[in-house]
């Protein structure tokens with residue numbers, strides 16, 4: 001035993017608090033416990049000895065460290081730490097696999113809801129374009145004047161509501177109605193889908209430009225790697241998708257078309 005060992009028993013609770021694993025309290029003197037911890041983490045006897053006892057505690061720190069490892073109490077304590085480390089690794093691997101499985105199984109479409117409602121002509125008077133209200137019509141007239149385009153007609157009337165539902169007799173959409181894409185609240189999706197969620201990219205006005213999702217293909221590969229399995233021949237590729245602002249899509253057919261086109265890429 002090294003004489004420079006501090007003989008005050010370690011109140012280990014504090015000393016082990018920063019370890020990446022949990023161990024029961026130690027009866028070892030402080031420096032010995034420290035030595036064991038350092039040795040478990042680095043696997044280097046000399047480094048562990050120097051960290052625990054300091055420079056100059058021994059002329060041959062590596063030798064002193066090896067002697068210490070032969071001490072039955074130190075050896076027993078080392079086994080406690082090593083066991084804790086091995087369970088930690090198993091547990092964290094399990095957790096990682098579970099996380100990856102949730103990500104792989106998640107449906108990115110959970111983030112979007114596509115609803116079908118009335119198109120602008122479904123319930124327009126005489127099959128004409130139905131404006132939401134007079135304010136919307138006036139805005140369209142002002143835009144037309146500015147762009148020196150023909151003034152839009154008001155013949156279809158006002159009172160458009162998307163949720164009025166498609167009209168099977170509609171000459172424009174033939175009863176198919178219009179599609180609106182909604183981005184769902186992240187609180188309302190499954191845990192796996194939430195793991196896929198990486199954040200949003202916003203426009204300068206604060207509206208959502210893109211919903212960023214993790215790459216499920218990469219998650220699946222990582223899952224296979226961890227399980228040590230061979231990669232399947234037919235992977236269903238679910239690359240991350242980019243969703244534009246739902247409100248924008250909902251109000252502009254051009255943006256809806258752009259969005260649908262972007263899905264094909």
Ligand SMILES: [Zn+2]
Nearest residue numbers: 119122170173
């Ligand atoms: Zn219609």
